[in-house]
Amino acid sequence: MNRSGYCPQTPAQIREMLAVIGVSSIAELFAVIPSELRARSFELPEGMSEFEMLAGLERLAGLDRRDIVPFIGGGSYDHLIPAVVDHLAGRAEFATSYTPYQPECSQGTLQALYEYQTVICRLTGMETTNASLYDGGTALAEAALMALRITGRKKILMDAAVNPFSRQIVHSYLANLEVEIVEITTGEGLTDRQEFLAALDDETAAIVLQNPSFFGGVDDFSDLAAAARGRGALTVVSVYPISLGLLKTPGEMGADLAVGDGQSLGNPLSFGGPSFGFLAVRKEHIRNLPGRIVGETVDTSGRRGFVLTLQAREQHIRRQKATSNICSNQSLCALRGLIFLSTLGREGIAELARLNYDKAQYAKAILGNIRGVSLLSGGPTFNEFTLTLPKEAASVCERLLAAGIAAGMPLGRWYPGLESCMVVTVTEKRSRAEIETLATRLEEVLWS
Amino acid sequence: MELIFEKSVPGRHGTILPRSDVPRAADLPVDLLRAESAGLPELSELEVVRHFSNLSRRNFSVDTNFYPLGSCTMKYNVKAAEEAVRPFAAAHPLLPFLPSGESFVQGSLAVIHRLSQLLAEITGMAAFSCQPLAGAHGEMTGIMMIAAWHRSQGQQRRFVVVPDSSHGTNPATAAMVGYEVLTVPTTPSGDMDLDVFRQTMNNEVAAVMMTCPNTLGLFNPQVAEICAIAHQFGALVYCDGANLNAILGKVRPGDIGFDVMHVNLHKTFGTPHGGGGPGSGPVGVSEKLRPFLPSPTVVRRVDGSYSLEETNTESIGRLANFYGNFGVLVRALAYITMLGRDGLVEVSEQAVLNANYVMSRLKGWYDLPFDKTCMHECVFSASRQLKQGVHALDIAKYLIDRGFHPPTVYFPLIVKEAIMIEPTETESKETLDAFIAVMIEAAELAETNPEALFQAPRTMPVSRLDETKAAREINVCCSG
Numbered sequence: 001m002n003r004s005g006y007c008p009q010t011p012a013q014i015r016e017m018l019a020v021i022g023v024s025s026i027a028e029l030f031a032v033i034p035s036e037l038r039a040r041s042f043e044l045p046e047g048m049s050e051f052e053m054l055a056g057l058e059r060l061a062g063l064d065r066r067d068i069v070p071f072i073g074g075g076s077y078d079h080l081i082p083a084v085v086d087h088l089a090g091r092a093e094f095a096t097s098y099t100p101y102q103p104e105c106s107q108g109t110l111q112a113l114y115e116y117q118t119v120i121c122r123l124t125g126m127e128t129t130n131a132s133l134y135d136g137g138t139a140l141a142e143a144a145l146m147a148l149r150i151t152g153r154k155k156i157l158m159d160a161a162v163n164p165f166s167r168q169i170v171h172s173y174l175a176n177l178e179v180e181i182v183e184i185t186t187g188e189g190l191t192d193r194q195e196f197l198a199a200l201d202d203e204t205a206a207i208v209l210q211n212p213s214f215f216g217g218v219d220d221f222s223d224l225a226a227a228a229r230g231r232g233a234l235t236v237v238s239v240y241p242i243s244l245g246l247l248k249t250p251g252e253m254g255a256d257l258a259v260g261d262g263q264s265l266g267n268p269l270s271f272g273g274p275s276f277g278f279l280a281v282r283k284e285h286i287r288n289l290p291g292r293i294v295g296e297t298v299d300t301s302g303r304r305g306f307v308l309t310l311q312a313r314e315q316h317i318r319r320q321k322a323t324s325n326i327c328s329n330q331s332l333c334a335l336r337g338l339i340f341l342s343t344l345g346r347e348g349i350a351e352l353a354r355l356n357y358d359k360a361q362y363a364k365a366i367l368g369n370i371r372g373v374s375l376l377s378g379g380p381t382f383n384e385f386t387l388t389l390p391k392e393a394a395s396v397c398e399r400l401l402a403a404g405i406a407a408g409m410p411l412g413r414w415y416p417g418l419e420s421c422m423v424v425t426v427t428e429k430r431s432r433a434e435i436e437t438l439a440t441r442l443e444e445v446l447w448s
Numbered sequence: 449m450e451l452i453f454e455k456s457v458p459g460r461h462g463t464i465l466p467r468s469d470v471p472r473a474a475d476l477p478v479d480l481l482r483a484e485s486a487g488l489p490e491l492s493e494l495e496v497v498r499h500f501s502n503l504s505r506r507n508f509s510v511d512t513n514f515y516p517l518g519s520c521t522m523k524y525n526v527k528a529a530e531e532a533v534r535p536f537a538a539a540h541p542l543l544p545f546l547p548s549g550e551s552f553v554q555g556s557l558a559v560i561h562r563l564s565q566l567l568a569e570i571t572g573m574a575a576f577s578c579q580p581l582a583g584a585h586g587e588m589t590g591i592m593m594i595a596a597w598h599r600s601q602g603q604q605r606r607f608v609v610v611p612d613s614s615h616g617t618n619p620a621t622a623a624m625v626g627y628e629v630l631t632v633p634t635t636p637s638g639d640m641d642l643d644v645f646r647q648t649m650n651n652e653v654a655a656v657m658m659t660c661p662n663t664l665g666l667f668n669p670q671v672a673e674i675c676a677i678a679h680q681f682g683a684l685v686y687c688d689g690a691n692l693n694a695i696l697g698k699v700r701p702g703d704i705g706f707d708v709m710h711v712n713l714h715k716t717f718g719t720p721h722g723g724g725g726p727g728s729g730p731v732g733v734s735e736k737l738r739p740f741l742p743s744p745t746v747v748r749r750v751d752g753s754y755s756l757e758e759t760n761t762e763s764i765g766r767l768a769n770f771y772g773n774f775g776v777l778v779r780a781l782a783y784i785t786m787l788g789r790d791g792l793v794e795v796s797e798q799a800v801l802n803a804n805y806v807m808s809r810l811k812g813w814y815d816l817p818f819d820k821t822c823m824h825e826c827v828f829s830a831s832r833q834l835k836q837g838v839h840a841l842d843i844a845k846y847l848i849d850r851g852f853h854p855p856t857v858y859f860p861l862i863v864k865e866a867i868m869i870e871p872t873e874t875e876s877k878e879t880l881d882a883f884i885a886v887m888i889e890a891a892e893l894a895e896t897n898p899e900a901l902f903q904a905p906r907t908m909p910v911s912r913l914d915e916t917k918a919a920r921e922i923n924v925c926c927s928g
Contacts, residue, residue: 006524006787007798008876017805017877026797029804029821030698032667039700043569047788050528057782061535063555072542075769082463084497092511093504096525098721101517101856104908105848107449108507109723112500115452118926122487128924131724134581137769145624165769172742172765176595176626218480249482261769270533271556272541272770273581274726286922292724296926297918305910309918315584315620316859320629325620328582328714332722339500342452343462345490351465361473380476398547406546413545432469 069434070406071363073384073425074214075136075163076272077264079242079352080429082343085266089336099292099328103307110306113294113331116338123244123341123349124258125251126280131292132334133326136261137166139277140208140238141173142290142324143257146279147206147234149323150288154179155203157196161186161213162238164414170208186415188377189215189386196224204233206257211239211247215411216384216423217377218247225254241265241278241337243382245353250280257281266340267333276330276337287313290324352428356383360426363435367424370443376421384425386411390446393422399445405438449506449909452499453926456489462496506909507723508853514879516806518825518856518868519615519663521693521715525779529719532782533775541770544756557754560746560771563781564730570784570792571689571709572702573732577741578772583690585767586710586729587621587657592764593708593733593740594655594684595625600740600762603682605654611640613664613860618657618688627654634862638818639668649681659688660701663860664818665803665825665868667695675705684708684737692716693872694800694824697793707734717780728776742767798873799824802880806871809884813891817863825870829863833894838901840865843890845904845912850886 009017014026023029048056070078089095093108100106100113113131120129133139144156156174158167160183171181184195191209200207207228212218225235236257237250242264250258263275281289287310295309315322344352360383368375372390389396393410400407408422415421426435475481491499508515515522539556543549550557564576580586591608598605608622609630619629630648635641640658649656656678661667668674675685687701687709693716701709713719713728721727733741739762747757787795800823807826811819814828830840844854844867856868871880893900905911 006526006791007794007873009798009801013877014801017801021801021804021808023804023821026801029797029800032669032821033695033699034669037669037672037699037704039698040572040703041569041700042697042789042793044566044789044792045785047786047791050526050531050786053782053785054528054531056785057532057559057778058535060555060558063558064536064539065552066535066538068540068543068552070540070543072540072546074542076541078540080465082493084462084493088497088500088504090530091501091504093507093509094723095720096510096522097507097723098515098517098520098522099724102508102844102848102854103913104845104905104910105508105513105853106506106723107909108503108505111449111451111506112503112723114924114926117924118451118453119486119488121925125482128922134585134726135769138581138585138767165766168766169768172592172767173624175764176592178626218476220480244482244486246476247482248480252482268537268775269540270537271539271553271774272772273768274773274775275769276726286924293924295918296923297914299910299913301911303910305913307913307915307918309915309922309924315616317616318620319616320619320623322616322620322623325584325588325617325624326582327584327615327617328721328725328727330581330722330726331724332720333726335723339496341488342491342496342499343493344488345456345460345462346485346488347459347490348461348463348465349488350485355465355468357476358468358473359470362470380480394547401546401548401552406540406543406549409542409545410547428466435470 068404068406071424071426071438072406072409074409075165075261076269078269078427078429079264081266084343085336085339088339089332094335095332100308103305107305110294112335112338114296114306116334117294119338119341120278120280123241124239124280125249126258127283128286129278129280130289131294132329132331133277133279133291134330135275135277136259137169139259139279140166141170143236143259143279144170144174144206146257146288147236148179150285151205151234153203153205156181156206156208157184157199157204158208159184159186159191159210161189161191161215162208162210163214166238189213189217190377190379191219197227200227200231200233202231204231206234206236208236211237212243212382212384215386216381218380218382220248220253222253242353242356245349246357247382262333262337265337267336274330274333276333288323291326291329355428359428359430360385363424363426366439367442370439372446383427384423386421386423389420392419396445397422400441403441405441407438407442449502451926452489455491455495455499458490460490460492462491462493513851513853514875514883515853516855516869516871517853518870519690521870521872523718523872524874525718525720526783529779529782533778536778550755554754557746559778559781561748561754563777566784567711567730567732571732572700573709574735575738575741576730576732577745578730578777579742579768580710580729580731581768581773582725582727583710583712583729584617584621586731587617588624589731589742589767590686590708590710591621591625591655593737596740596764597737598654606652607654609648609653609656612862613662614657614659615663615688615690638664638666639670642670646677649677651681653681653683655684655686657686657688659691661691661694661823664827665822666818667823672704690715691824694796696796698796702734707737713776713780718783719776719779726773726776728773740764795873802871802873802875806869806880806884810887813888825868827863828867830865830867834865836894836898838894838898840867842901846890846901847886848905849907852883852886
């Protein structure tokens with residue numbers, strides 16, 4: 001007994017408790033389970049101390065190469081994280097609480113989530129949002145579902161320049177519903193206006209766009225949003241939150257729904273999770289939002305306080321008529337996002353976005369100057385851009401990876417015909433020296 | 449407490465970014481830029497630290513208070529698991545999508561594979577995917593696989609059957625995947641009504657979703673029969689694993705006929721709940737559903753190395769950006785590794801002991817709608833107190849004043865004035881006794897001085913909050 005150290009009852013206490021219950025053994029408490037239903041096997045390793053466990057997992061982590069210089073992004077970005085984020089979000093009062101169903105003893109989480117909702121609205125230029133979703137891809141799928149509910153229509157037009165993983169998630173989420181998803185093909189990674197306008201009709205629930213695109217292109221979708229509105233369709237724009245320190249917001253473009261992934265806001269790469277997704281919308285759509293929403297109110301003495309609100313949308317009240325099945329969200333990651341953005345502040349987020357832009361522009365210039373290398377498109381970019389190489393991008397990337405550089409993401413896997421292209425990501429963490437080393441190595445791989 | 453925006457002073461910085469080491473680039477065209485900078489708060493680092501430190505002190509949490517929130521398994525979250533994630537923090541999830549990139553993330557892939565194997569042995573399922581990001585996400589993944597399996601059999605079915613005691617996520621999930629929901633009532637003994645269930649079943653039912661043990665904290669000895677009946681009609685059976693903590697090492701859903709199940713790592717396997725998340729809801733399947741698992745899957749090659757497979761044409765596809773809430777997976781692996789076989793058996797035994805102890809001590813004071821041995825949680829009703837005008841909510845608020853996070857109230861929906869207590873295995877008898885004493889005190893006050901309960905809580909930063917106002921005068925984001 002007490003082998004694990006986490007079960008505190010002493011043998012004497014266990015006897016005492018069994019006597020109160022009126023049974024003679026713990027086994028008797030499980031007597032309701034017929035013998036034919038008992039576990040047929042439970043072959044697990046013996047337990048161990050925390051020290052042995054940590055040593056074992058450290059050995060496992062040692063199998064990951066931790067010295068790769070990443071010029072890859074694609075939805076997961078290597079950004080600086082101020083130390084305060086770990087320290088504050090790591091506070092056990094935040095980390096070991098749960099969904100704030102009892103508001104009086106959860107004002108810490110509730111106020112933080114209200115502040116989180118506010119910074120997401122301010123960053124995206126939207127009017128309202130919820131207390132987080134799972135990640136950017138599932139947020140996009142929830143946005144598509146929301147557009148279908150609001151319009152009562154059955155068709156989604158989705159730009160092929162949207163992150164391929166996000167598109168796959170939308171397809172998976174909608175696979176069992178009678179919904180048509182039309183993917184609008186992309187030439188050179190640019191959103192094809194003509195094709196969008198040709199496909200847009202009175203059956204269209206939403207057009208789904210991404211800025212910057214998966215190829216890195218920066219766009220202004222105001223024209224498409226206006227066209228969609230003219231046909232009674234909604235506009236969903238997926239954004240990369242760091243870029244919003246600089247770029248035109250979905251709100252300014254006239255989008256109805258804005259989504260994105262919050263990893264870049266103070267959450268480590270951590271092999272892709274946990275992160276958080278956000279879904280920010282125009283005020284009139286608030287009752288169609290999925291998930292928890294925190295609202296301001298007053299207590300019996302008129303003091304300001306915060307509660308979970310509009311819960312009649314949610315599964316624990318509405319069951320099969322709920323706006324979504326989501327229950328647990330990604331609160332702690334959203335809190336990290338709030339602390340990150342609060343630490344940067346109004347000027348800091350603009351400065352951070354500018355750093356990303358400047359570094360990527362520098363990289364774009366020197367990489368684009370390598371013999372045989374060109375830019376897929378001459379259009380504006382933020383911190384990612386697509387290069388066309390004189391060789392197959394996958395084999396070039398493989399050789400650079402062997403040299404410790406993740407040079408970019410080859411596009412051939414998702415875009416047949418673009419096998420010679422790769423997307424290069426340059427965050428503020430990449431130094432001039434690293435960028436120049438990438439250029440040197442790339443030239444070597446191509447020409448020597 | 450002031451909002452962080454109210455503490456903002458223009459021009460203040462919380463952190464200094466590195467100086468740029470590249471030339472300033474030409475500006476983007478102005479029509480691509482935001483008109484004005486985002487209105488983020490401007491504070492010094494210390495002011496940010498003080499704001500969030502003080503906010504955190506307005507929370508109850510497992511580390512500060514007993515938190516017997518039924519159905520949520522608020523056990524102690526071991527600290528070593530927090531340390532275990534650190535060496536994995538820098539692994540980029542797209543590395544395995546580069547040619548030969550898998551060889552650079554063998555440790556991270558091994559974590560996912562090893563955890564999947566352990567979960568399979570713990571639950572008796574054939575294979576697991578760790579991709580689902582929460583329990584409800586696991587449910588959706590599972591029901592999608594069931595839909596795909598029926599399609600592979602040339603069938604398109606219409607219904608999902610749930611008991612009326614089920615979590616709201618079960619029917620909500622079924623609806624999200626395009627199914628209509630049929631609800632089966634609960635008998636006075638607390639089990640799904642087998643006769644009504646038989647009458648409900650037909651050849652249009654795709655799945656039956658059951659929580660095992662159920663949300664009343666009861667183990668249904670007829671669960672294998674329910675699975676068998678469902679199978680006779682060609683339906684598959686889904687196990688909501690939210691309550692797995694009660695049966696670790698005792699019952700494996702895979703052994704008794706369940707086809708799919710999810711587990712909540714943040715409940716059973718001790719990872720922190722984070723004020724609402726991140727959770728993690730790996731989903732396990734029987735052999736016949738293996739081809740339908742979400743993509744990509746982590747596979748161990750014959751040479752012992754790990755790879756990601758995206759090739760299965762029957763897969764329901766991708767359901768999350770990457771491979772799941774990886775940091776949560778590492779913590780769960782750490783927890784299972786430390787506890788081991790005997791430790792996990794001890795978990796279920798002590799969780800069930802603690803719940804039955806609380807139930808036995810309180811059943812003289814509160815109505816117990818299902819008076820029999822419970823598993824990891826017990827469900828009382830405040831209907832006796834209601835005669836004095838006292839609701840479950842009033843008792844909950846009184847507990848807050850006495851330093852305890854309230855149990856879950858008003859769930860399951862089928863119990864009037866429900867009070868659902870899940871003590872978990874990590875609480876000492878002393879803590880349980882203190883909680884029991886306050887619960888008895890509340891029951892006595894309901895008889896002698898109900899007013900004292902109506903006014904609770906009095907010791908928190910705020911008293912009871914006006915939820916109607918919050919819903920009518922919607923303010924979910926600070927203007928200005």
